[in-house]
Amino acid sequence: MSEYAGKTLLFIGGGMEALPGIEKARDLGLHVVVSDMNPQAPGMLAAHDRLIASTYDVAATLDAAKDYHREVRQIDGVMCLATDVPLTVASVAAELGLPGIPVEVAARAMDKLAMKQKFAADGVAIPWFSAVESARHLQQLAEENGLPLVLKPVDSRGGRGVQRLTSEVDLAAAYQRALIQSPSGRVMVERYLPGPQISTESIVLAGACHTPGFADRNYEYIDRYAPNFIENGGTMPSHLPAQARQAVRDLVQQAARSLGVTCGVVKGDMVFSDGKPYVIELAARLSGGWFCTHEIPLNVGVDLVLAVIRLSLGLPVDPAALQPRFERGVALRLIFPTPGRVTAIEGEQAACNLPGVAMVRMAVEPGDIVRSPTDSNASAGLVIAVADDREEAARRAETAVQAIRVITEAV
Numbered sequence: 223m224s225e226y227a228g229k230t231l232l233f234i235g236g237g238m239e240a241l242p243g244i245e246k247a248r249d250l251g252l253h254v255v256v257s258d259m260n261p262q263a264p265g266m267l268a269a270h271d272r273l274i275a276s277t278y279d280v281a282a283t284l285d286a287a288k289d290y291h292r293e294v295r296q297i298d299g300v301m302c303l304a305t306d307v308p309l310t311v312a313s314v315a316a317e318l319g320l321p322g323i324p325v326e327v328a329a330r331a332m333d334k335l336a337m338k339q340k341f342a343a344d345g346v347a348i349p350w351f352s353a354v355e356s357a358r359h360l361q362q363l364a365e366e367n368g369l370p371l372v373l374k375p376v377d378s379r380g381g382r383g384v385q386r387l388t389s390e391v392d393l394a395a396a397y398q399r400a401l402i403q404s405p406s407g408r409v410m411v412e413r414y415l416p417g418p419q420i421s422t423e424s425i426v427l428a429g430a431c432h433t434p435g436f437a438d439r440n441y442e443y444i445d446r447y448a449p450n451f452i453e454n455g456g457t458m459p460s461h462l463p464a465q466a467r468q469a470v471r472d473l474v475q476q477a478a479r480s481l482g483v484t485c486g487v488v489k490g491d492m493v494f495s496d497g498k499p500y501v502i503e504l505a506a507r508l509s510g511g512w513f514c515t516h517e518i519p520l521n522v523g524v525d526l527v528l529a530v531i532r533l534s535l536g537l538p539v540d541p542a543a544l545q546p547r548f549e550r551g552v553a554l555r556l557i558f559p560t561p562g563r564v565t566a567i568e569g570e571q572a573a574c575n576l577p578g579v580a581m582v583r584m585a586v587e588p589g590d591i592v593r594s595p596t597d598s599n600a601s602a603g604l605v606i607a608v609a610d611d612r613e614e615a616a617r618r619a620e621t622a623v624q625a626i627r628v629i630t631e632a633v
C-alpha cells in the first residue's frame with residue numbers, strides 16, 4: 223500500500239500558484255483539504271474538501287480545521303504553498319499534534335524586526351537595521367546613518383511599502399506609505415546593500431540545510447520603478463562563482479539555525495554585497511512565483527513541494543532526493559506593459575510555440591487596468607523558458623516576452 227493512501231493533507235491557501243501542489247498531493251493518493259477565504263479559488267475547486275477561512279486568520283483557520291478533524295476526517299498534515307502563512311500552518315500543526323515548525327519560530331519568520339534581532343544576536347550577516355517610531359525618527363536615522371536606506375513594513379509581503387530611500391525621496395511620505403502596509407503599524411529601516419540579489423530555497427533535515435533552489439533575481443528595473451523594488455524575474459543557474467555560491471549556502475544554513483528551523487523549508491532572500499553574502503530575510507515556507515513548483519524542477523530536477531508534503535505528513539525525506547539531478551538554464555521574466563486599460567493581448571500562442579518556452583501565463587485580460595508597478599504583484603503575466611545554459615534561457619524568455627503584446631489605452 224502507498225505511504226499516502228488514506229492520509230489527509232490540509233493546504234492553507236488555494237491560490238493559482240498553490241494549484242500544482244494540490245494536484246500533486248491528489249495524484250499521490252492523498253485526501254486533500256484546502257482552506258481559503260475564497261470558495262472559488264482554483265485550489266479550492268481542486269480539493270476534495272474545503273474549509274472557508276482567511277489564510278491569515280489563525281483563529282478562524284484553527285476553528286475550521288479542528289471542526290473538520292473532529293467531525294469529518296482526521297487531518298494528518300498541514301502545509302502552505304505560495305502563501306506567506308507559516309504562522310497559520312504552525313498553529314494548526316501544534317493544535318492538532320502534527321509535524322511542523324514551532325509556533326514561535328513561525329511568528330519570528332513573519333516579523334522582519336524580530337527576525338533581524340535574532341540574526342543580529344546570533345551573528346548572522348545582515349544589513350544594519352533599526353525600528354522606526356515616527357517620520358521624525360526616520361529623518362534622524364537618515365541623518366545619522368546616511369542614504370541609501372531601505373524602509374519597509376515589519377510585517378507585510380510582496381514588496382508592499384518597501385522603498386529605497388535616496389535624497390530624492392520624501393521621507394515623511396515614504397514613512398506613511400510603509401506604515402499603512404503594516405497590519406501591526408510598525409516600520410523598520412535597513413542599510414541598502416548594493417549587489418546581486420539571490421533567491422534560495424532549502425529543505426532542513428535534522429538541522430542540516432540542503433539548498434537545491436538557487437537563482438539570480440533580475441532587478442533591471444530598479445531605477446525605472448524607484449523607489450520601489452520591482453523584480454522582473456530570475457535566471458538559473460546563478461552567475462555567481464562556486465565559492466560565492468557556497469558562501470551563500472553556508473549563510474542560509476546559519477540563518478536557518480538562528481531562526482529555529484531544524485526540520486522544514488526555508489526560502490532565502492539573499493544579497494551578495496562587497497564580496498560577502500547577507501540575509502535580507504528567510505521565510506519559513508515554500509516559495510511563490512512558480513519557483514518551487516516550476517523553476518527549481520526545470521533547473522535541477524528536485525521536487526521541493528514533494529519534500530514538504532512528506533515532511534508535513536511526518537514521512538522521511540531522503541537527502542539524496544534533494545541533490546541536483548542535472549543542471550539546465552531556466553529564466554523567468556515578468557511582463558510590465560505600458561500602464562492603462564488593456565484593449566487587446568496578442569502573440570500569446572506564438573510565444574508558447576517559441577523554442578524552450580515552458581510556461582506563458584497572463585494575469586490580465588482585456589478591460590483590466592494595468593498600473594505602474596509598486597510591488598511584486600503588479601505584473602501582467604510571465605514567461606518561463608529553458609535552455610542548455612542561463613544566457614540562452616534568458617534570451618528565450620525575453621524573446622517570448624517581446625512576442626506578447628499587451629495593448630493598453632490611457633485611462
Ligand SMILES: Nc1ncnc2c1ncn2[C@@H]1O[C@H](COP(=O)(O)OP(=O)(O)OP(=O)(O)O)[C@@H](O)[C@H]1O
Binds near residue numbers: 419493502503
Ligand atoms: N537592505 C536591503 N538591501 C538591498 N535590497 C533590499 C534590502 N531590503 C530589501 N531589499 C530588496 O527588496 C525586496 C523586498 O524586501 P523584503 O523581502 O524585505 O520585503 P517583502 O515584502 O517580504 O518582499 P518579498 O515578498 O518580495 O520578499 C527584497 O527581496 C530585496 O530584493
Ligand SMILES: [Mg+2]
Binds near residue numbers: 491
Ligand atoms: Mg521578502
